[in-house]
Amino acid sequence: MKLENPSPIEWKFSDRAEQLQSSAIREILKVTMRPEVISFAGGLPSPETFPVERMRAAFDKVLTQQGKSALQYGPTDGYAPLREFLADSLSTSDSTILPDQIMMVSGSQQGLDLLGKVLVDEGSKVLVETPSYLGALQAFSVYRPEFESVDTDDHGLVPASVAAKGAGARLMYALPNFQNPTGRTLSVERRYELVETCARMGIPLVEDNPYGDLCYNGEPLPKMLNMNPGGVIYMGSFSKVLTPGIRLGYVVGPTPLIRKLEQAKQAADLHTAQLTQMVVYEVIKDGFLSEHIPTIRTLYAKQCNAMLEAMSKHFPEGVRWTKPEGGMFIWVTLPEYMDSKQLLDEAIQQNVAFVPGGPFYANNPEKNTLRLSFVTVSPERINEGIEKLGKLVKAKI
Amino acid sequence: MKLENPSPIEWKFSDRAEQLQSSAIREILKVTMRPEVISFAGGLPSPETFPVERMRAAFDKVLTQQGKSALQYGPTDGYAPLREFLADSLSTSDSTILPDQIMMVSGSQQGLDLLGKVLVDEGSKVLVETPSYLGALQAFSVYRPEFESVDTDDHGLVPASVAAKGAGARLMYALPNFQNPTGRTLSVERRYELVETCARMGIPLVEDNPYGDLCYNGEPLPKMLNMNPGGVIYMGSFSKVLTPGIRLGYVVGPTPLIRKLEQAKQAADLHTAQLTQMVVYEVIKDGFLSEHIPTIRTLYAKQCNAMLEAMSKHFPEGVRWTKPEGGMFIWVTLPEYMDSKQLLDEAIQQNVAFVPGGPFYANNPEKNTLRLSFVTVSPERINEGIEKLGKLVKAKI
Incomplete structure (x- = not known):
């Protein structure tokens, strides 16, 4: 038969699919899987921080006590007790977030995709930082917007640039805490100014916050969500504070938007695994994150310091880099005439890897930039890798 | 602050989002959650069939032995051992399916969304059965195709209608086994003719097969995939043979398409939970499904028979219905002048629910049709509910 x-078949793909391409990072990661490579290229959290035993016990408990409902189809907006817990955590004394304003998603990447789906038409103006998170550029690109790159300086996004360039934009996408890729953090004053500007111009402001809890000193800065719950779309994730492989995040926003996102999610994948949500609720409901997150902060701070020290020692004059106060990334700016993609080719020969900065720009890539991650490499290997990179850069001066 | x-914000949604609406079924399900309601409306498998203890043991084993890798980010195309297992299961003596032709998805609903994303432009012709699976219509609708309804008769889809109407179509979507909503099964001869017609016309043929293993007698009919692996896109699911709440399915197709789907999935949600895939592999790798699936078949066959018997007893002349040989659904055609939505309103007053047939039609809904599911209701309650429905229908004659 x-x-x-x-x-x-002669495949005829959709116009939007024709412009899809594999992430530059994922391609580099394939090269850097070899154990001899010192990889600063990853965006993966350190598996040392995964509370494996705690997760195992929670799966065991949920499946033993509520197995049948955990394994059945569930509601599209998510598991109610988890949404209630998150609503409480996100509320402040002067801004209340309700469970109805929260939809669970299969990782916050899905939140980005759904936002693009319901807010972006072909040619819509979408505001992004310079540079911006690559995964967001990819997710929005599918819906064929015109990206407008908002100006940034050493302190991150410049709100006045939104006022200048933002008219008619469908959304402003910002990552205010320990930004991917730059590691920069937006000050409270700029947050307020950004929120105010977007509200005045009627632009929905997306606050993506996967790294906010990973501050090395002090407490996280106030969320833009709480400055204007009616105009900010907040995205949270369990990937960096618990584990990424379970694919669980959430989108918080005004209910008209959340209901529209819910319809889009229903068509996209019906709902996010109920079991996963019940397990995460079981793990975090009694305050586990407040004891667990500090251990991640300590580990990452140590490795970040090791990298910053190694850079001071081994990088020549003319190279600049950010000094993150949290998160997973350092952003390096080489002298203008250098090309970080060429540097990568040479570095890989010496078993060191990183991500060139170009793909993080929606427009006009600055080819002399690169992103380094320190979270999965030991301080000794960090020093060794940075020393090798420093020598390669020096040879180009 | x-x-x-x-x-x-005055929300400006995308054109595609403006036409999104919540599934008629999901809205009905909210009404029918009350325990006193005898609901034939659900599309949910019976939780009695979930191998909860086996799943629990597998989560325990995977997290104990490979916890860190199970909880880390994973590859977009899926967990390799599971893809290899599926490739073996899908291969036949004269058609080999390779692991590279398979991508894991977060439930086959996601497969439908990604297919729409990469194959459908605004205005593209998409062929669907009359009636068709509502979730597929929803998933494709987002990409704003022109649906062309292919003719069907008591034996399902009529391949000659594809030849007549299909020129230039971007895809043909078919559900050949125990179709949702009609319960009909396409004969081997028609399958072959459909495959041949689509191949000749250059139309990718989507074979959605969530229910194929739930045949009450004998063995499943040959897959269209194996008749032409270069032209058929096959969609499989663990929702009906294991559990739906874990959200795990797979798409099988020619590699150029699978690579494009992989790029789309990367932008949509990076990957499907690695842990879930490892657990499902652990559960099924030694042949568990071949002992488990027969228990589901036996249960559903019993309840299907109970419903068919009750219908013979309580439904008046002039009402017709399908006699499924597997799956979860019976399709009822009332006399032409009746409206099943009106009937539903009356039925809900009497604590009986079903799904009106209208939403399953891409064009020209037949308002005198309805879908009944028997899988989550006991034979006694089935008889009680059908008796009530029969009385309501008789009162309209």
């Missing part, structure tokens, strides 16, 4: 000599 | 009197 097999067709004889069928004509092969 | 809260904005005073911000102007509320």
